[in-house]
Structures are given as C-alpha cells and as structure tokens.
Amino acid sequence: xxxxxxxxxxxxxxxxxxxxxxxxxxxxxxxxxxxxxxxxxxxxxxxxxxxxxxxxxxxxxxxxxxxxxxxxxxxxxxxxxxxxxxxxxxxxxxxxxxxxxxxxxxxxxxxxxxxxxxxxxxxxxxxxxxxxxxxxxxxxxxxxxxxxxxxxxxxxxxxxxxxxxxxxxxxxxxxxxxxxxxxxxxxxxxxxxxxxxxxxxxxxxxxxxxxxxxxxxxxxxxxxxxxxxxxxxxxxxxxxxxxxxxxxxxxxxxxxxxxxxxxxxxxxxxxxxxxxxxxxxxxxxxxxxxxxxxxxxxxxxxxxxxxxxxxxx
Numbered sequence: 082x083x084x085x086x087x088x089x090x091x092x093x094x095x096x097x098x099x100x101x102x103x104x105x106x107x108x109x110x111x112x113x114x115x116x117x118x119x120x121x122x123x124x125x126x127x128x129x130x131x132x133x134x135x136x137x138x139x140x141x142x143x144x145x146x147x148x149x150x151x152x153x154x155x156x157x158x159x160x161x162x163x164x165x166x167x168x169x170x171x172x173x174x175x176x177x178x179x180x181x182x183x184x185x186x187x188x189x190x191x192x193x194x195x196x197x198x199x200x201x202x203x204x205x206x207x208x209x210x211x212x213x214x215x216x217x218x219x220x221x222x223x224x225x226x227x228x229x230x231x232x233x234x235x236x237x238x239x240x241x242x243x244x245x246x247x248x249x250x251x252x253x254x255x256x257x258x259x260x261x262x263x264x265x266x267x268x269x270x271x272x273x274x275x276x277x278x279x280x281x282x283x284x285x286x287x288x289x290x291x292x293x294x295x296x297x298x299x300x301x302x303x304x305x306x307x308x309x310x311x312x313x314x315x316x317x318x319x320x321x322x323x324x325x326x327x328x329x330x331x332x333x334x335x336x337x338x339x340x341x342x343x344x345x346x347x348x349x350x351x352x353x354x355x356x357x358x359x360x361x362x363x364x365x366x367x368x369x370x371x372x373x374x375x376x377x378x379x380x381x382x383x384x385x386x387x388x389x390x391x392x393x394x
Contacts, residue, residue, distance in 0.1 A: 173207055218321060
C-alpha cells in the first residue's frame with residue numbers, strides 16, 4: 082500500500098478495519114459516518130477519507146448515499162508499522178522544520194496551512210498535523226481563525242529550553258556509564274572529535290557546517306539514553322536552538338568557542354571521565370543560554386529600526 086496518508090489516517094484506518102472485522106454477515110451497510118466519527122474520535126472529513134480508502138481497496142462500495150461493505154478486511158489491507166513511521170506528515174514536518182531552521186520563516190512571520198500545502202504539493206490535513214506537532218516545541222503558534230505565526234523568543238522560553246537541555250543531556254551522559262567499550266557510540270564520538278578538529282582548521286566555517294555539527298554532536302549524546310520520549314522532546318527543543326543559530330550571525334570567535342566546548346566534552350567522554358563531561362556540558366549549555374538571551378535582547382532593539390518580515394498573501 083503506497084504511503085500517501087497522515088499518521089492520523091493510518092491509525093484510524095487500521096482501527097476501522099478492526100471494527101469491520103467483527104461484522105458477522107456481508108455484504109451489509111457500513112456504519113453511519115456519525116458512528117464512525119464517535120467510535121474513532123475523528124472528524125467527518127477524516128471519516129470520509131477512510132471510506133474513500135475502503136472503496137479504493139475493494140472492501141466497500143458507495144452506491145449513491147448508501148455505503149456497502151463488500152468483504153471482511155484481510156491482513157494485507159492494514160497499513161504496516163513502516164507505513165506509519167514513513168507517513169507523509171513526517172515528510173512535511175521535516176520540510177517545515179527546514180524552512181524554520183534555515184530562517185526562511187522568521188519570528189513574526191505569518192503563514193497559512195494552504196500556503197504550505199501548495200508549496201509541498203500535499204493537502205491541508207497532512208500539513209495541519211505536521212504543524213500541530215511542531216507547535217509542541219513552542220516555535221510556532223496559532224490563534225483561532227488566524228494564520229500560524231513564528232514566535233519571538235522570550236526570556237521564559239529561553240529558560241525553559243536551557244532547563245530541558247541540562248536535564249536531558251545530563252541524563253544521557255550518565256547513561257553512557259553503562260555502555261560497553263565495544264559499543265559503536267565510542268567510535269562515533271571519536272569521529273565527531275575529528276570533524277570538530279577539521280572545522281577548526283578551516284579558514285571559513287559556514288552556518289550550514291555549524292548547524293550540521295551542532296545537530297550531530299547533541300543528537301549523538303542524547304541517543305545514548307536510548308529513550309524515545311527524551312529524543313522526541315529534545316528534538317523539539319533543539320529545533321529552537323538551531324533556529325537561534327540563524328539569528329546569531331556567528332563570527333569566528335563564537336564559532337571557535339562553541340567547537341572548543343564540544344571538543345572538551347568529547348575528550349571527557351572518550352576518556353570515560355563522566356563527571357568532567359557533565360561539568361563541561363553544563364558550561365557549554367550555560368554559554369548557549371547566555372548567547373540566546375543576548376541575541377534576543379539585541380533583536381528586540383532592532384525591531385524599532387527594521388520592520389518584521391511577513392509572508393502574508
């Protein structure tokens with residue numbers, strides 16, 4: 082079955098198949114839309130989409146206003162776990178995050194689901210699902226009957242980001258103490274150190290290089306916790322950090338400072354000095370928090386000079 086649906090559609094469709102599997106006699110009429118919506122806790126639009134998929138797969142047929150169940154579902158009719166993990170909403174989410182992290186969407190920008198759906202050649206249901214997931218990070222928000230808006234950093238938000246990073250990265254470093262010496266993690270850390278050293282030897286370091294190595298460095302450490310909930314929550318917070326990189330306008334001194342922080346942490350981890358690694362990480366995250374605060378204050382002053390960029394159409 083081709084992957085062209087959102088996670089909501091995939092999960093709801095599989096649940097609907099479970100319900101239909103319990104029907105004793107076929108052919109028969111399908112449950113009314115209102116009953117399907119109630120049992121699956123979905124909207125009428127989503128329920129209509131499920132019925133469309135049933136018809137396309139030969140499980141049901143629509144004859145005027147009548148909807149008829151032709152056969153019971155088979156195992157092959159269900160969406161697989163792989164389909165769920167590779168849903169279109171995930172792809173759209175990544176595209177939106179790319180626009181945010183590359184600063185194509187900036188604080189104060191407003192945009193609609195329809196605009197993004199057209200840009201990504203998808204529908205508004207899938208786009209909306211991706212946007213609500215991203216909104217959990219606090220980087221975008223939506224008021225009723227209005228467009229989505231990219232948020233502007235506040236002191237409270239910066240404090241929250243710093244707190245969650247300290248908590249999660251400290252936990253991840255502690256988790257490394259139980260990882261065996263032959264685990265691939267230690268090779269990854271050595272390779273990361275070499276990448277840092279290579280960047281420090283370059284005359285010019287692009288913002289793309291910094292974004293890439295920041296992401297790889299922190300996600301490698303977080304991955305050591307082997308906790309999907311931590312990874313998901315951290316990724317949301319780190320989206321804001323990557324977004325911040327584009328606000329900073331790094332100069333050479335700032336770049337080298339961040340890279341040296343990373344190297345100090347890597348050296349401590351590679352030598353299995355976990356307490357030192359925690360101290361170095363705390364220093365690094367405190368520095369990041371200070372940087373975000375300073376940039377936020379500077380951008381606040383610039384607003385009185387430069388108008389906010391908008392994408393309203």
